[in-house]
Amino acid sequence: MRDSKRTNSTNGSGQVRREIVDLPLEMISEILSKLPTESILICRAVCKTWYAVSKDPCFVTELDNSQYQPTRLLLKPQVGKDINTPSYLVLVDIEKRKARQIPLDKMILDLQIMCSCNGFLCMASRKKLNPVVIYNPITMERVILPPSNMKSTVFHHEVGFGFNPSTDKYKVVRAYTGLSSRRKVRRFEIISLGESSWRELTVPQSIANRDGWAVMFWNGALYWTMSKGISTIIVQLDLTDEKFNVISFPRYFSSRHASLGLIDVGGHLTLVQCNASVVKFWRITENDVGGDLSLSLQVTYDTHVKWGCALGCSYICQMNQESYLLQVGYWNYAHQRRENLSLYFPAKVQYSEFKIPGLPESFNTLRLKPNLSPLPAAYVPSDL
Numbered sequence: 001m002r003d004s005k006r007t008n009s010t011n012g013s014g015q016v017r018r019e020i021v022d023l024p025l026e027m028i029s030e031i032l033s034k035l036p037t038e039s040i041l042i043c044r045a046v047c048k049t050w051y052a053v054s055k056d057p058c059f060v061t062e063l064d065n066s067q068y069q070p071t072r073l074l075l076k077p078q079v080g081k082d083i084n085t086p087s088y089l090v091l092v093d094i095e096k097r098k099a100r101q102i103p104l105d106k107m108i109l110d111l112q113i114m115c116s117c118n119g120f121l122c123m124a125s126r127k128k129l130n131p132v133v134i135y136n137p138i139t140m141e142r143v144i145l146p147p148s149n150m151k152s153t154v155f156h157h158e159v160g161f162g163f164n165p166s167t168d169k170y171k172v173v174r175a176y177t178g179l180s181s182r183r184k185v186r187r188f189e190i191i192s193l194g195e196s197s198w199r200e201l202t203v204p205q206s207i208a209n210r211d212g213w214a215v216m217f218w219n220g221a222l223y224w225t226m227s228k229g230i231s232t233i234i235v236q237l238d239l240t241d242e243k244f245n246v247i248s249f250p251r252y253f254s255s256r257h258a259s260l261g262l263i264d265v266g267g268h269l270t271l272v273q274c275n276a277s278v279v280k281f282w283r284i285t286e287n288d289v290g291g292d293l294s295l296s297l298q299v300t301y302d303t304h305v306k307w308g309c310a311l312g313c314s315y316i317c318q319m320n321q322e323s324y325l326l327q328v329g330y331w332n333y334a335h336q337r338r339e340n341l342s343l344y345f346p347a348k349v350q351y352s353e354f355k356i357p358g359l360p361e362s363f364n365t366l367r368l369k370p371n372l373s374p375l376p377a378a379y380v381p382s383d384l
Helices: 025-033 037-043 048-055 057-064
Strands: 006-010 016-020 072-077 088-093 098-103 112-117 120-124 133-136 141-144 154-164 169-180 183-192 211-218 221-228 231-238 244-247 259-265 268-275 278-286 293-302 311-318 324-331 337-345 350-353 363-368
Touching: 025 048, 025 057, 037 048, 048 057, 072 112, 112 211, 112 363, 120 154, 120 169, 154 211, 154 221, 211 259, 221 259, 231 293, 244 293, 259 311, 268 311, 311 363
Parallel strands: 112 154
Antiparallel strands: 006 016, 072 088, 072 363, 088 098, 112 120, 120 133, 133 141, 154 169, 169 183, 211 221, 221 231, 231 244, 259 268, 268 278, 278 293, 311 324, 324 337, 337 350
């Protein structure tokens, strides 16, 4: 039997009930492109023809741009007092409200998801420089980046991962605070996938002594939220020229006792500032003259909820014009951290639990558009 003909069911006596008839490759490609990424992986095992079609670079590119591949949520369960290190991630289909587990291999169990880009994850430790791993959670392929040559003690380690469209290359940037000559030193290192070593970036003095967190890739650049005491700034690193820009804050902006997060709101990079019972949305824009970046306040809502240490929230994404998806965290009576997903309707000042079976009790969340693209070429030491 030719590969393009396969039986898909039999009766009890083993007789064929029906067959998948020959179809033009263009039609097979069109049908497969409308399936969820996970289903395409299953289809690869049906026959050599389907496998070849789904592996074709043109098909993969078309799939990445397809409207039938919506963005998902990816959850990494968090370790608690009574919880062992989870050996899986959770992929959430928001539209269908379904979740499924994705197994992790032992090497990356203890690593944090630092950043994502084009369906790939960048995973690393916050306390160690090595290893840094690029991982595709759908195909479960991974590459390990060359180790850093720095031997200093690390106090905090944050890694960003993004794509430079001008060169078609992926770049990884680490920001960490190390100990050198008994004093803390802030360093940035960068590597393009395929290179054999990291190189240090020149850091402006305005960010040299700040701690960084919450790195995000957006439109050819990486963004960090950085703080020093009660002072907070946003730092942009353009992946084309590898130069830093500091986003200016209005004089009346205060980050004191506020949680900050970067999300996409209507196709615009937006800083969400949640302070007590008030949430503010600040749009990050590039000025026409000089290209400087700045913040402008778009809208302020009274959430009618006293967010604090025992009860907090982070904004994941905008669901539609009327609602946002939140991750709400709280401490229970056993002093254990618990999280759930909720919808927030600011105009109505209403909240609704976003119930999805199978979610872990505590987790970190990011948005991910699954893809079947092969991992970018990377240097791999010969002893791995």
